[in-house]
Amino acid sequence: MPALVIVESPAKAKTISRFLGPKYRVEASFGHVRDLPERGEDVPEEIKSKHWSRMAVDIDGDFTPYYVVSRDKAKHIAELKKHLKNSTELLLATDEDREGESISWHLLQILQPKVPVHRIVFHEITEEAIKEAVRSPREVDENLVKAQESRRILDRLYGYSLSPVLWKKIQGGLSAGRVQSVAVRLLVEREEERRAFVKSAYSSIEASLTSGPARFKAQLARHAGQRLAEGRDFDSATGKLKKDSKVFLLDAAGAVNLAQSLGAALPWRVSSVEEKPATRRPSAPFTTSTLQQEANRKLKFTAQRTMSIAQRLYEGVDLGHGEREGVITYMRTDSTTLSEKALGQAGRVIQELYGAEYHEGERRYKTKTRNAQEAHEAIRPTDLRRTPKELEPFLDGPELRLYELIWKRTIASQMADAKLLRTAIEITAEPRPGQQSILQANGTAILFPGFLRAYVEGSDDPSEALGDQETLLPKLSVGDLIGSTTDAKAAARLEKIEARNHETQPPARYTEASLVKKLEEEGIGRPSTYASIIGTIQDRGYVTRLSGALVPTFTAMAVVNLLREHFNEYVDLKFTARMEEDLDLIAEGSRESLAFLKAFFRDGDGDREGLLKRIADSEKRINFPTIPIGIDPASDLPMVARIGRYGPYLQRGEGGSDNIVTIPPETAPADLTVERALELLALKSQGPRVVGTHPDTGEPVFAAKGRFGAYVQLGEASTEKGAEKPRRASLPAGVSEDAVTLEQALQLLALPRTLGAHPDSGAEVVAGLGRYGPYVRHGEEFRSLEESDDVYTVDLARAVEIFASPKKFMRRQAAAPAAMAELGKHPASGAAVKVLSGRFGPYVTDGTTNATLPKSTKPEALTLEEALRLLEEKAAKGPSTKAPARGAGRAAGKGAAKAAPKAAAKAPPKSAGKAPAKKPARKTTKSGS
Numbered sequence: 001m002p003a004l005v006i007v008e009s010p011a012k013a014k015t016i017s018r019f020l021g022p023k024y025r026v027e028a029s030f031g032h033v034r035d036l037p038e039r040g041e042d043v044p045e046e047i048k049s050k051h052w053s054r055m056a057v058d059i060d061g062d063f064t065p066y067y068v069v070s071r072d073k074a075k076h077i078a079e080l081k082k083h084l085k086n087s088t089e090l091l092l093a094t095d096e097d098r099e100g101e102s103i104s105w106h107l108l109q110i111l112q113p114k115v116p117v118h119r120i121v122f123h124e125i126t127e128e129a130i131k132e133a134v135r136s137p138r139e140v141d142e143n144l145v146k147a148q149e150s151r152r153i154l155d156r157l158y159g160y161s162l163s164p165v166l167w168k169k170i171q172g173g174l175s176a177g178r179v180q181s182v183a184v185r186l187l188v189e190r191e192e193e194r195r196a197f198v199k200s201a202y203s204s205i206e207a208s209l210t211s212g213p214a215r216f217k218a219q220l221a222r223h224a225g226q227r228l229a230e231g232r233d234f235d236s237a238t239g240k241l242k243k244d245s246k247v248f249l250l251d252a253a254g255a256v257n258l259a260q261s262l263g264a265a266l267p268w269r270v271s272s273v274e275e276k277p278a279t280r281r282p283s284a285p286f287t288t289s290t291l292q293q294e295a296n297r298k299l300k301f302t303a304q305r306t307m308s309i310a311q312r313l314y315e316g317v318d319l320g321h322g323e324r325e326g327v328i329t330y331m332r333t334d335s336t337t338l339s340e341k342a343l344g345q346a347g348r349v350i351q352e353l354y355g356a357e358y359h360e361g362e363r364r365y366k367t368k369t370r371n372a373q374e375a376h377e378a379i380r381p382t383d384l385r386r387t388p389k390e391l392e393p394f395l396d397g398p399e400l401r402l403y404e405l406i407w408k409r410t411i412a413s414q415m416a417d418a419k420l421l422r423t424a425i426e427i428t429a430e431p432r433p434g435q436q437s438i439l440q441a442n443g444t445a446i447l448f449p450g451f452l453r454a455y456v457e458g459s460d461d462p463s464e465a466l467g468d469q470e471t472l473l474p475k476l477s478v479g480d481l482i483g484s485t486t487d488a489k490a491a492a493r494l495e496k497i498e499a500r501n502h503e504t505q506p507p508a509r510y511t512e513a514s515l516v517k518k519l520e521e522e523g524i525g526r527p528s529t530y531a532s533i534i535g536t537i538q539d540r541g542y543v544t545r546l547s548g549a550l551v552p553t554f555t556a557m558a559v560v561n562l563l564r565e566h567f568n569e570y571v572d573l574k575f576t577a578r579m580e581e582d583l584d585l586i587a588e589g590s591r592e593s594l595a596f597l598k599a600f601f602r603d604g605d606g607d608r609e610g611l612l613k614r615i616a617d618s619e620k621r622i623n624f625p626t627i628p629i630g631i632d633p634a635s636d637l638p639m640v641a642r643i644g645r646y647g648p649y650l651q652r653g654e655g656g657s658d659n660i661v662t663i664p665p666e667t668a669p670a671d672l673t674v675e676r677a678l679e680l681l682a683l684k685s686q687g688p689r690v691v692g693t694h695p696d697t698g699e700p701v702f703a704a705k706g707r708f709g710a711y712v713q714l715g716e717a718s719t720e721k722g723a724e725k726p727r728r729a730s731l732p733a734g735v736s737e738d739a740v741t742l743e744q745a746l747q748l749l750a751l752p753r754t755l756g757a758h759p760d761s762g763a764e765v766v767a768g769l770g771r772y773g774p775y776v777r778h779g780e781e782f783r784s785l786e787e788s789d790d791v792y793t794v795d796l797a798r799a800v801e802i803f804a805s806p807k808k809f810m811r812r813q814a815a816a817p818a819a820m821a822e823l824g825k826h827p828a829s830g831a832a833v834k835v836l837s838g839r840f841g842p843y844v845t846d847g848t849t850n851a852t853l854p855k856s857t858k859p860e861a862l863t864l865e866e867a868l869r870l871l872e873e874k875a876a877k878g879p880s881t882k883a884p885a886r887g888a889g890r891a892a893g894k895g896a897a898k899a900a901p902k903a904a905a906k907a908p909p910k911s912a913g914k915a916p917a918k919k920p921a922r923k924t925t926k927s928g929s
Contacts, residue, residue: 001088002022002023003023003091004027004087006029006093009028009031009873010873013026015325016093019126019131025087026093027083029103030873031103032070033103033106034067034109035152036156037066040054043056044068054160063598069110084115091119091134092118093120095330095332098148102149108140120137121138123330124326124329125314125326126325126383129382143589153597154579154583154597157597161612162567162570163175165622169623170559170625170643174559175540181559187509187542187543187552188560190510191552195669196236196237197504198237198238200234201251201252201501202501203500203502204255205250206220207220208496209441209493211491211492216443216472216474218439219439220438220439221426222437223258226246227246228248229250231504236506252501259497263494263497267482269479270428270479270481271438272424272425272426274424274425275421276421276423277421279418280450280451282455284336284378284413285378286410287333287378288331288379289516291306291379292516296516303516304534307531309402310328313395313402314328319391327383328381329378331379332376333379338377338378345384346384349384354453354454357416358453360417381407388403391403396864396865399865408455415451416448417451418451421444423442423445425443427482443473444470446470509546509549510549512534515534524573537556555643557669566618566621566622567615626651629650629674633674639651641663641672649661650662650663650680650681658681664680687704689702691703691741691742697714699715699716701714703737710736711730711737712737712744712745714728728749731748748769750792751791751792752777753791754766755776758800759800767785767799768791772784775791776794776803778803783802785802820859831848832846833845833868846871849874851867
């Protein structure tokens with residue numbers, strides 16, 4: 001009988017199975033097999049009467065977690081149990097991080113194996129690595145399991161305690177999270193800095209010079225013994241120069257006058273030439289965090305997309321032989337270490353591709369990440385001899401670009417330093433007798449490119465970037481003269497001198513890359529979780545995107561205001577980082593999990609009271625949070641933003657119809673200034689815009705924006721009870737209420753159009769615009785118009801023709817959505833693989849299987865490979881038996897339907913990693929086995 005090997009994904013299982021051969025049966029757990037229940041109906045029956053049942057954590061006792069087997073995993077568990085009965089050994093081969101260790105432990109609890117059990121780990125899916133892992137098994141690491149379980153319980157206690165506060169005081173459906181709330185706080189505080197920022201104006205002077213064929217620029221650096229003011233010299237809160245700032249401030253008029261004076265003061269004289277050698281060292285190989293940052297900067301990939309593509313590269317790609325193999329190492333790591341094998345390979349590849357002078361020996365990097373977790377290897381290609389060009393036929397576009405990024409970074413990390421020569425030339429001019437101005441030109445020459453031949457941060461093309469790294473200056477000497485364009489004796493000539501006006505800029509909003517960097521620097525969360533955190537705060541409506549930047553919403557501002565005022569330490573960066581340190585101590589075996597959880601939730605720690613008591617003490621004092629905007633200078637009334645049932649709105653003073661207005665959804669909080677707020681209130685008081693007059697009825701046609709978007713309206717609404725409402729029509733996407741014309745409005749208001757009576761039935765035929773586009777209707781029968789038809793001009797004859805043609809869909813299918821994206825052909829069936837918009841969101845289909853897209857995956861970013869993986873996993877799960885979700889928190893509290901298969905448990909058994917004893921240390925419910 002073969003040994004049973006359990007990995008996490010079916011793609012990985014196929015690859016590893018090929019490496020191990022017939023003596024091993026490799027099966028997938030399909031990720032997590034057990035977790036705390038998310039829905040009320042899944043709460044174990046034995047705890048439903050407990051006041052903490054919705055948490056599924058015994059907060060009155062020893063914080064026992066009550067796990068349940070996921071509904072969609074029951075079939076996989078049954079299959080694994082069947083295979084285990086016919087196996088001689090169980091090898092748990094889940095990922096090598098804490099989460100993977102936890103999955104292995106949960107599998108042990110559910111499967112209850114009676115055969116020898118071993119834990120094997122590997123950081124790359126290659127034949128050599130897999131066979132070495134089998135030769136070097138170990139037991140499940142209890143400390144890692146405890147650390148992961150403590151993290152899961154901690155997050156449940158945090159979220160399930162604070163989220164209801166947000167529901168009551170702000171809006172239903174919101175959530176608080178131990179790491180997500182800190183991430184949102186960072187975004188909100190940056191937005192507040194932008195709102196408080198006061199712009200300042202300053203000017204500079206730039207000279208364009210030539211020396212022979214060379215062109216270069218020099219900037220005015222000092223004038224009359226003072227350094228010229230720059231943006232960093234201004235106070236962002238006042239817009240004024242910082243106190244004790246000894247700089248020379250040039251305004252626009254002064255800059256023009258001084259530039260003219262300098263241009264008339266030729267010749268100038270070279271007063272200093274300084275050359276300094278410099279060295280640039282390559283960056284370390286990628287960790288999870290740095291890969292996400294660089295992929296965001298260079299490839300514009302989100303963290304979620306980066307990790308999804310990296311997962312495929314790790315689990316295996318078809319290299320042209322019909323067999324899959326992993327081409328990069330494990331992508332969840334904070335280590336910058338490279339194996340001896342990789343170091344040797346890198347040296348040989350560098351010497352072969354670039355020359356011996358580009359490799360000066362092995363470079364070993366120390367991990368600088370705060371609280372670096374398990375010492376895995378850095379992210380690197382499994383075989384550095386596989387250049388991106390060699391893999392081009394086997395990888396799709398995004399896969400190839402990410403692989404190329406990883407390959408270049410790894411190779412560059414082992415290459416020689418770049419040797420540079422930095423040159424600074426100072427030029428002295430005297431616009432007035434005895435008054436000196438110093439202009440400065442800076443240049444950089446690359447003497448030896450070193451690692452820059454392979455990789456330059458922020459550039460996709462190293463050869464092109466090398467030129468960008470250089471700013472070459474002509475050879476000038478002290479005493480050389482700078483003259484006019486007609487001065488043949490001058491060493492250099494002034495082509496143009498001009499004043500440039502500047503404004504100080506507010507601090508930049510976070511991008512995914514800069515947010516990930518900040519979280520890692522502060523020790524908040526783990527790099528492996530950053531992708532899901534960023535996805536969560538977007539899904540929850542806390543963040544929108546604007547030109548790559550993460551912009552917090554007004555909801556986020558309200559949530560952070562509430563949490564800072566009443567639960568500040570729980571969203572404090574240092575406090576959250578200390579919790580990560582405690583989890584690390586648990587993983588090392590030097591901190592007790594139960595004491596940690598008690599201190600956080602129940603008992604407190606030092607001067608800090610536990611979260612449970614803090615909520616009880618604070619909840620009654622919490623008011624509905626507001627976001628201050630400023631004071632109306634005319635009325636002296638405060639203006640605030642509030643979160644209402646239908647979104648954010650602006651309120652002046654105590655409110656009232658004339659003092660409340662909806663905030664346009666595209667408005668960023670930092671952009672809602674007092675001036676903009678007054679403008680919105682004024683627009684509301686003016687009422688809807690009059691577009692024109694209807695030529696037949698003489699009624700006015702209005703354009704306005706309502707709760708559900710922009711619309712046009714015929715005639716005025718009556719205030720009389722029971723009066724007929726005026727006709728309205730929504731504006732199509734891309735047309736605003738400010739830009740709609742009378743002609744467009746009349747066309748929209750004319751719909752639906754009566755075309756006449758059908759010649760056969762005599763029933764009325766109507767043309768209109770519906771949810772799924774233009775249509776014609778005859779009685780109860782609807783037909784979509786073709787692309788060549790115009791809903792505004794289609795006539796009765798054409799409509800009758802459409803009804804006479806065979807129906808393309810059944811009535812319930814008539815609204816079938818058009819494909820959002822067509823990804824290609826399924827390699828097995830040849831069927832078209834498409835992304836469609838469904839009732840519950842976008843999904844991918846091959847005509848046979850439908851798989852919902854993860855919330856964080858954008859339809860336009862989905863690749864064929866990703867789609868095939870989703871379809872494969874969905875097909876393996878079989879038909880869904882999942883009941884409609886109701887929301888875990890509330891359903892559990894009110895009593896729920898019969899629970900799904902479940903298992904309750906306390907702490908990891910002392911024998912974890914071995915076959916459990918007859919009386920396991922951890923209890924399980926009967927249905928959880």
